Amino acid sequence: MRSSRGPRRAANERSKADSETTVMEPDDHVCLCFRVSLRKLRNFVTREDPPVASRMADCLGAGTGCQWCVPFLKKLHQQHVDGEPMDLPVSPAEYATLRTRYRRTGERTPETAPDRDPPLTPDE
Numbered sequence: 001m002r003s004s005r006g007p008r009r010a011a012n013e014r015s016k017a018d019s020e021t022t023v024m025e026p027d028d029h030v031c032l033c034f035r036v037s038l039r040k041l042r043n044f045v046t047r048e049d050p051p052v053a054s055r056m057a058d059c060l061g062a063g064t065g066c067q068w069c070v071p072f073l074k075k076l077h078q079q080h081v082d083g084e085p086m087d088l089p090v091s092p093a094e095y096a097t098l099r100t101r102y103r104r105t106g107e108r109t110p111e112t113a114p115d116r117d118p119p120l121t122p123d124e
């Protein structure tokens with residue numbers, strides 16, 4: 001369905017909405033190196049029930065590139081083990097920005113921890 005406001009405006013509105021999102025949606029990539037989405041990881045964990053977090057790498061190589069996503073993969077695995085919904089309260093835009101910084105500096109900062117409370121938001 002096309003927006004009555006035109007495709008460019010609709011795309012801008014969609015982009016703004018994406019940047020304001022504070023949780024990952026199923027099609028957002030958790031592993032940006034290998035483009036592994038949250039949906040793929042959820043399906044993998046449900047199907048394979050990996051006994052340890054490191055087996056998350058068996059899902060399309062997730063976590064075997066720059067390793068930025070490893071703490072987030074561990075969090076998802078722990079949520080599965082604990083019987084909780086597998087969610088990441090992270091803005092996808094901020095997640096990508098922090099990953100770029102991590103790749104440049106090689107350092108993680110406290111605000112990039114997956115268990116950070118409150119969750120990452122674009123304004124931070």
Ligand code: FES
Nearest residue numbers: 032033065066067
């Ligand atoms: S983002 Fe997952 S290995 Fe780089």
